[in-house]
Amino acid sequence: MALINENYLKLPGSYLFSEIARRVEAYKTANPEANIIRLGIGDVTKPLPEAVIKSLHNAVDEMADEKTFKGYGPEQGYDFLLKKIIEFDFNPRGVELAIDEIFVSDGSKSDTANFQEIFGLNNKIAITDPVYPVYVDSNVMAGRSGTLGADGKWTDMVYIPCTAENGFVPQIPTEKVDLIYLCFPNNPTGTTISKTELKKWVDYAKVNQAIILYDAAYEAYIQEDDVPHSIYEIAGAKEVAIEFRSFSKNAGFTGTRCSYVVVPKEVMGYTESGEPIEINKLWNRRHCTKFNGVPYIIQKGAEAVYTTAGQQQIKALVEYYMANAKMIREGVASKGIEVFGGINAPYIWLKTPTGMDSWTFFDKLLTEVNIVGTPGVGFGPNGEGYFRLTAFGSKENTEEAIRRFTTEFKI
Amino acid sequence: MALINENYLKLPGSYLFSEIARRVEAYKTANPEANIIRLGIGDVTKPLPEAVIKSLHNAVDEMADEKTFKGYGPEQGYDFLLKKIIEFDFNPRGVELAIDEIFVSDGSKSDTANFQEIFGLNNKIAITDPVYPVYVDSNVMAGRSGTLGADGKWTDMVYIPCTAENGFVPQIPTEKVDLIYLCFPNNPTGTTISKTELKKWVDYAKVNQAIILYDAAYEAYIQEDDVPHSIYEIAGAKEVAIEFRSFSKNAGFTGTRCSYVVVPKEVMGYTESGEPIEINKLWNRRHCTKFNGVPYIIQKGAEAVYTTAGQQQIKALVEYYMANAKMIREGVASKGIEVFGGINAPYIWLKTPTGMDSWTFFDKLLTEVNIVGTPGVGFGPNGEGYFRLTAFGSKENTEEAIRRFTTEFKI
The missing domain is CATH 3.90.1150.10 (Aspartate Aminotransferase, domain 1)
Structure with a gap:
């Protein structure tokens, strides 16, 4: 049965x-x-921006010619795009990343929903409240939620209130947590987090061997100085944080579908017996087994975002x-x-x-x-x-x- | 931790x-x-075929104009494509399907790897041997495999030999199984299954409340008459079978990424207490929570496959x-x-x-x-x-x- x-x-x-x-x-x-x-x-x-349209047309033409046709590409994305991502989105902020620390994907919804798969079921999940529902639902489906209480909260998840009362600044919970979803600039509240406050979370994760799943899909909308665009602007974050980025909101790709995940090799998860395991290797295995890459045409469109x-x-x-x-x-x-x-x-x-x-x-x-x-x-x-x-x-x-x-x- | x-x-x-x-x-x-x-x-x-190239270019142009621009589409795929799929791939073979029984996706690798997520962990998985490795690996990751023996077999999975000795015809196993992966025309053996033999599996699934996960990615290569193109050509299959199809091999979409899954509403899974649950509803929930649709441009490319x-x-x-x-x-x-x-x-x-x-x-x-x-x-x-x-x-x-x-x- x-x-x-x-x-x-x-x-x-x-x-x-x-x-x-x-x-x-x-x-x-x-x-x-x-x-x-x-x-x-x-x-x-x-x-879509003109530069993207032009690049999409060129890529379509490449697919029409046997000499430039592309079949299966690398599941993690083409080097031409990976290099541009690092050069434009991270290097200017003092963040160095290797090409195999970036995984191009089809959307931050997929990425933030799928990433939990490489973790065990007995992790304590922390979410801010209010929150983008996909973080919660994907963990419910996997079996990490407990039951839904009359207060609208899942019994096994830790809710971190972000309201006017605390200035929408998530506070470290008293209960110990293992996987922490943070999204800044925040959906739905539109608020940001300061480097000082974000550092508290990075430090917490380091001390507690926790991992931060940092959704920065709205990074392009940051106007003020001193608001971190990437969690890796915080010292030590490369040891404990995964970052999700998207072309949906900066370049209008909601119907065009391209995103990426940053998984630094320093980030470790642990076996029950305490052995550290590279999260990058686990995600690579998941990504290559359950995904087959973003269309070449779309990756060429995304590449054009990085032209002048x-x-x-x-x-x-x-x-x-x-x-x-x-x-x-x-x-x-x-x-x-x-x-x-x-x-x-x-x-x-x-x-x-x-x-x-x-x-x-x-x-x-x-x-x-x-x-x-x-x-x-x-x-x-x-x-x-x-x-x-x-x-x-x-x-x-x-x-x-x-x-x-x-x-x-x-x- | x-x-x-x-x-x-x-x-x-x-x-x-x-x-x-x-x-x-x-x-x-x-x-x-x-x-x-x-x-x-x-x-x-x-x-890619000329018709596809033309349609891709047109779709790119639509994305350049505010009046025809497409943002988020339906996660399950646009009606224009769903309708063509049913009209061309199923109706001519006497198979009727509703539009909400088709889920457009980014590849049969993703689909066949992801589909197991909506099932419990204590199902007995049957695979043919040899087999496309993704069916196995995705179940190992989920925790349904047991351990890998020295004979190259996972202890909790049921292997159905397909060799020259049995004419590559998978035989019903003596051990009871719950989820059965079949792929015809087969990767890697290139062999097919007759309607008579496939009916044995459909009948087995009906009697045992099992589900067949039928990978028909190579369907377009069938040359001989009387080889089933779809499992739904077999009476009763709509009650027990999911079918995976792809544009990768018929239209050269390996680097363009489009596929679909057929999930008839009659197919039921069961709770531990024996209550039947529509698999279509579960998959819809999974698909909408962990996926955000195939790029509009790509779906327009796939639609052109169905022109004259x-x-x-x-x-x-x-x-x-x-x-x-x-x-x-x-x-x-x-x-x-x-x-x-x-x-x-x-x-x-x-x-x-x-x-x-x-x-x-x-x-x-x-x-x-x-x-x-x-x-x-x-x-x-x-x-x-x-x-x-x-x-x-x-x-x-x-x-x-x-x-x-x-x-x-x-x-």
Whole structure:
């Protein structure tokens, strides 16, 4: 009898986005004339940069010619891309990496979901709360979660609150943890972490032989100095941290799919008997056995991000979205609502006014001014009473949404 | 302390292809003038079909324009591709499928490696021997293998010999099994299964509530009538079988990456308490949590395979490689060597002459006539004494290899 992985049965439905869709649909049916503006989903809307388009076309032509056709490539990615990643994303920040410490992949969702596979089941997982749900769900599926309590927390996971009360700075938990998911600039709160605070986590990991899984998918949105772009800017991090990067948000690759993981050779995991094992070797084995590389065409597209033109074009993309972020941030604040994020990230996290819960605010925003956002509670129990807006819409839609919000929305 | 998944330590190194590379390198160093022809790896060499190239270019242009730009798509694949898959690959064979029974993915390697995740650890796994190593390794990593014996077999897995002695027809094992990996046309043996024999497995799975994981990546190479292209041609298979398909070998997508999995809603797995659970729902959850869809551009390329021009062009590609297969098959047979496969598959599986072991034959072929193939023992204990040649080289190289083999190779 084929037995299923019963951990899957513990997962509640993908409640958040399906519930949003259901409520929006119901509203549209009742109000077919409504002009709904979506500031909810973290998807980009601007086309791929010209440099990327040109490189994609060239790569397609290479695939048409027997002399330049590419079949299976190295699972870890082509050297031409690996070299550029190190040269542009790390060397300028004083971080040296070897080419076999980078693994090109098809997205940070896949990477952050898959990485836990190389770890044992009896690790204590720490997540910030609110959090990107994939870190949690992938560990539930693997069997590291325990059961879901009435408080919305999994009994075997350690939740690290990041709220207005603690300035969204994750504090070292009293309980000992082994694998720590951190994401900065943060999804969903849009907040960042200082080097001083991040160093506390690196030091904790070193002392406790823990590993930090650092999601830096929104790194390109950092505007302020002294905010770390990579965890490897922190001394000692190369011994304890894995970093996830993506082309989704800097270069608009959400539908084009390319990302990478940095796995320094110094990072060690341990056997039950305490023997250190290189995480790089384990991940390499996983990556080569369960994945077969990113399309050559797509890797050539990603390479173009690192040309002079490509760098200018992704800078312009980020500036475009960050102008939206500023507009949203200032518009929301002008109503006397507490607002966070939106300075070094495309996400604006607002505290719902008058103690309203996240879903009540969602309904009010939808019905009064036809704006769709994301209820904070969908990202974890400590997201209750918060709400996420994103800067990935068009300038025109964002302007109109903020006009409605500031002039028509009643709080 | 971050504990590793110790199952990974059980895996021997990726011995096969690295050992091949090592021996070829050593030979080249000693014989720098040698003109080595590789008939070893299952990678294609002809460029992508024109129809695919055209569609890829069009899709790249769409990504350059805000009006047609695509961000996140449905994780399961776009409807335009799902519909074509059903219409072209299944309906003509009398197989009806719903659109949400197909999951577009980035390769059959990923799919066949990942699919086991939705099953419990205490399933008995059956594999044919020899076998595509990914089925085995992914189950070892997950913890279903037991230990590796001196006979080259994992203690908890059930090996189903497919050798010349039984005509490469897998026989139902005496021990009860729960998950059964079958691959036809077979990699590495190039042999097929008749509908009558495949029905025995479907019937077994139905009676025993087992599930068949059917890898049909080489389906396009079937030339003979009455060889099943899909397991769903067998009555009842939709209740017990998952099918894996790929664009790698029919359309040359090994470096372009697109595949799909068929998961009929009738297929059930079971909880320990015997409750049936839809495998389709579990896989959908896994797919959406740990994967974010195939690039839009690539899906548009795959769609073009189903145009009139695309269908003609992939037929021509298959004919090209199958002409090589015929040449290899006849050339090998002309030396009095027993040869299998190569009729409905791009793989030729030969019995090494005079009881030579696989690696001895490898060395002899490399040093005497500078041809690289793959030792059969690399695919499992029952591959010992066999050797794989592939038809994916160029016509010219294959001709030259066979010329050398027939006129210069001494047996």
